[in-house]
Amino acid sequence: MKFAVVVFPGSNCDHDAYHAVKHVLGQDAEFVWHRDASLADADAVILPGGFAHGDYLRTGAIARFSPIMREVRTFADAGGPVLGICNGFQVLLEAGLLPGAMLRNRSVRFQCEHVFVRVEQTDTPFTVGCHRGQTLKIPIAHGEGNYYAEPETIERLERNRQVIFRYTSATGDVTDEANPNGSANNIAGLCSDRRNVVGLMPHPERACELQLGSADGLAVLESVVKYVTQGAVAAAR
Amino acid sequence: MKTLSGTPDPELLERHGLTRDEYQRIVEMLGREPTFTELGIFSVMWSEHCSYKSSRVHLRKLPTTGRRVVQGPGENAGAVDIGDGLAAVFKIESHNHPSFIEPYQGAATGVGGIIRDIFTMGARPIALLNSLRFGPLEDPLVRRTFSGVVAGIAGYGNSIGIPTVGGEIAFDESYTRNPLVNVFCLGIAKSEEIMKAAASGAGNPVYYVGAKTGRDGIHGATMASAEFDDKSAEKRPAVQVGDPFMEKLLLEACLEVMKTDALVGIQDMGAAGLTCSTCEMGARGGAGIAIDVSLVPQRETRMTPYEIMLSESQERMLLVVRKGREREVERIFDKWDLHAVRIGEVTNDGRLHVKERGQTVAEIPTAALTVGAPVYERPMTEPAYVAEAAQLALRSLGKPPAPSVVFTRLLASPTIASKRWVYRQYDHMVRTNTLVIPGMGAGVVRVKGTGRALALSVDGNGRYVYLDPFLGAQLAVAEAARNVACAGAEPVGATNCLNFGNPERPEIMWQFARAVDGLATACRALDIPITGGNVSLYNETDGRAVLPTPVLGVVGIIEDDSRVVRRTFERDGDLIVLLGTSANELGGSEYLKTIHGLVRGRPPALDLGLEAALQRLIVEAIAQGLIRSAHDCAEGGLAITIAECCFDTGLGALADLPAVDVDAADFCDISTLFNESASRVVASADPQTAERLVQLAAKRSVPARVIGRVGGDRIRIGIDGRAVIDEPVIGAERIWADTIGAFFESQRAIA
DSSP states (O other): OEEEEEEOTTBOSHHHHHHIIIIISOOEEEEEETTOSOOTTOSEEEEOOBOGGGGOSSTTTTGGGSTHHHHHHHHHHTTOOEEEETHHHHHHHHTTSSOOEEEOOTTSSOEEEEEEEEEOOOOSTTTTTSOTTOEEEEEEEESOOEEEOOHHHHHHHHHTTOEEEEEEOTTSOOOSTTOSSOOGGGEEEEEOTTSOEEEESSOGGGSSBGGGTBOTTHHHHHHHHHHHHHOOSGGGO | OOBOOSSOOHHHHHHTTOOHHHHHHHHHHHTSOOBHHHHHHHHHHTSHHHHOTTTHHHHTTSOOOOTTEEEOBTBSSEEEEEETTEEEEEEEEEOHHHHHHSHHHHHHHHHHHHHHHHHTTTOEEEEEEEEEEEOOTTSHHHHHHHHHHHHHHHHHHHHHTOOEEEEEEEEOGGGTTSOEEEEEEEEEEEGGGOOOOOOOSTTOEEEEEESOBOSTTTTHHHHTTSOBOTTGGGGGGGSOOOOHHHHHHHHHHHHHHHHTTOEEEEEEOOTTHHHHHHHHHHHHHTOEEEEEGGGSOBSSSSOOHHHHHHOOOSSEEEEEEOTTOHHHHHHHHHHTTOOOEEEEEEESSSEEEEEETTEEEEEEEHHHHTTTSOOOOOOOOOOTHHHHHTOOOGGGGOSOOOHHHHHHHHHTSTTTSOOHHHHTTSOOSTTSOEEEOTTSSSEEEEETTTTEEEEEEEEOOHHHHHHOHHHHHHHHHHHHHHHHHHTTOEEEEEEEEEEOSOTTSHHHHHHHHHHHHHHHHHHHHTTOOEEEEEEEOOOEETTEEOOOEEEEEEEEEESOTTOOOBSSOOSTTOEEEEESOOOSOOTTOHHHHHHHOOOOSOOOOOOHHHHHHHHHHHHHHHHTTOOSEEEEOOTTHHHHHHHHHHTTTTOOEEEEEOOOOOSSGGGHHHHHHHOOOSSOEEEEEOHHHHHHHHHHHHHTTOOEEEEEEEOSSEEEEEETTEEEEEEEHHHHHHHHHHHHHHHHHHHHHHO
16 A cells, blocks of 8 residues: 655654655555645555644644645545644644644643553554554654643544543553643544544654564554555444 | 954954954954954954864864774764765764853754754764753752753754754753753765865855844854853843754755755854855865855845854855756755855855955955964963862761762762653654663664664763863763763764863863863774864853863764663663772762762773773673673762662662772772772673673673672662662662752742
8 A cells, every 4th residue: 555644844753654654564655745736646644743834833733734735635535544643633633634722731841752542442544453442652752742622522522432542551541640741531642523534642653663662553554554455444343 | 345444442352352463463364454344254263163273283182083984073074984885974062152141042053053064964864962061950040041951952853853862961060150062963974975065166156045144143153252251141142043944944955955966065054154154165175255245135134244244043054056057956945945045156266255235345365264263372280279189088078978878869969860851851762763762871873774773972071070181081981982882882983072161271271181182092092083073162150160071972883783782671680790890989979079069089090991891892792692781880880870770670689799998997888889980881691691791701801790680679789798778779769760850840839
């Protein structure tokens, strides 16, 4: 299968995402420039981490106007799998492809460290290869990952099972101590109501080789390979 | 041209940091009085910061060549061969003065500046480290400086996407109003594609690209060449403001342009801005450069040629493009939303011509500004304190506290305590190469596609250098190289940042010269060439100098990136092996400073032959799989080192040390536990292979002995069979881990 990795000016995890899908997973991958008008016939799209357009104004606020985002929206509307990682997640929020917003971490500082997330739902393209309740050790690296939405929205997300990753302890318990940034309901990742657009703050592409401290992120990226090549979502429900 | 008439008044010269003799030299070189713009240009190019006028005669003593050296000093950064046709391009630089005046921007632009030095060479930057010095955190001003500097480093490095993979931080009163912020960057380039910062080919166009020029940073280089006093806050406009997003665009665009062969040369505009980049590029290429400042993109209105030439606005580059290839270069910059502007061309007369709308405002031979700068052999005197401070009589200190009390207090010393509060704010994983994260030993990054990795360490101990500059500087080299070796890497190259006080004082100059001698001696003995670096003088406030602090950044190569070793014990039941020997060496130690408030005695002795053998042994043993963890023994001595091997693992240790000979009986336990003898490493090894490790050490003439075993959940250390420390790992670790953060979290609670 083929991944498109979108490059905004200021993206800085684009090479990491490319390396993970191309050299670790052995899939086809192509960088797509933010001014491009096509997603290069990709089967899945990754919006990588970084500081798109310097994150000036607000994280992701300018990136949503990049020409490529029209294509991303069309691709998503057609049911294509889209993964926003960290800054990519923030771009998806600003673009309205996912609900809610990010506040500054409650520590008021940038934090880079390994955390644990629990897979809450497996009927998305990016979790279909996981099992429910599985905990993954994946690093975060952000200053604004404190997920916020109005209580009604949070309630709707929970009801529709759109919360797909939650910060937990190593043993999978949802505690305040395990919440690195103050996110509502320990939310680390969400999917859209059609379940094909996924945003998460931790970086699965940084956790694809044991040498780097964890290979748990493979579960996320391998899921979409399975989804695309075997069409395997329905069975997971 | 409107030149100055007659000899300018002393106040004008003082503002430009020029002496009367230097002014006369300018007049002789020009054959006339300078214009005001020329005066400004000379003042920055002849500043200590740009000209190295006090240090140059000494720096010549450093070894700068070796079989792996691809680029020595003189370019934007040095480079060493790392195999496969690749070179590691690296350098360390200081941003001390700006970081005191405006901590966030001072530190951020320090990071930005060193990154530009690396990609200017055609290298993709892949790692940052930093070496920081502050006063005691009890002081609210220090806390503000400290948190601002850390946030600035994080803000810039994280945004641009280069991981900060290591560093060191130490605290001493002397740095209270003069912090040290030294930043190291390393990049990877193909050896044959390394770019030079030289202008050549008359008629080739000169391009300006990047941020617009404003009035920020005017006379930054002169500021960095002066001491601080109570008026320093007035210098705030001389601190630049950084924009990491702009630099990210420049980085990507420049690397893309360099893939074409349309560039002749490239140089960033760092200290002394457009002035330094134009005349240095001209001088290196033996050419001249003519520019018109009215073509320079400007952020502010009515800027004078003087201001445009001296501005230190950040994120700007100067390029010499091959004639006929202009469109190609412009197109690449356009893609990155950058506008490359032609501001002049290369000439063949060896002169820097500056025009404003066609009118000449400066015309100076480039050589006058660079090689023609004054060189001083400043007078030197051994400071009076040296002989006195060398005396250390332990008996006079009375009865020392119990070992367990000292152990706890040292763990809570900010110099020793965990720096996790700091490096958690740095993105240390981006680019997915980081094999050893900060706090776990030397930073280690793999070089994708080669199977190799690089280990990086920055080290320096100002107390040792204060007490004995010659020995202290050697110890800095030894420690940085030893740290790299402890990760399994062969040290292959170094860069240095020399932070000292006012060189016009003979005592400071003596410290400097002796320290450079020490660096040269140690680098020769350990076969580690110095490929570049930076000198930061005038680190003084109100006439009081910082501890003389040479910082060494050492790069090492790990041949097999699957054999990387960390500080921490790995497995219950492993044997603990001490490589090297201990002696009663408490001089300059953390113990004396923390418990008695003293900086006294002689620093630990260093046998460079033994040090070299030890480092080779560790690298060899790690490559053979005989060592599971290795940790350099530094501040706080063996007891602290063993404790640090336990932290972050949950594993305890049971060790027994042979007592060292001490003339004051009361200090036997203290000295055995906390002496800082050099050339020691605490390693752990599988019980099956520990014996082979000890034998290999014997063969390499390195003392080695099994001193204990990994296991349990307590740190238990005895001396000759008598228990002296017995603490739960979890309690000791909490003290060590929480110390630095507590200064800030409690502050927030009050606020």
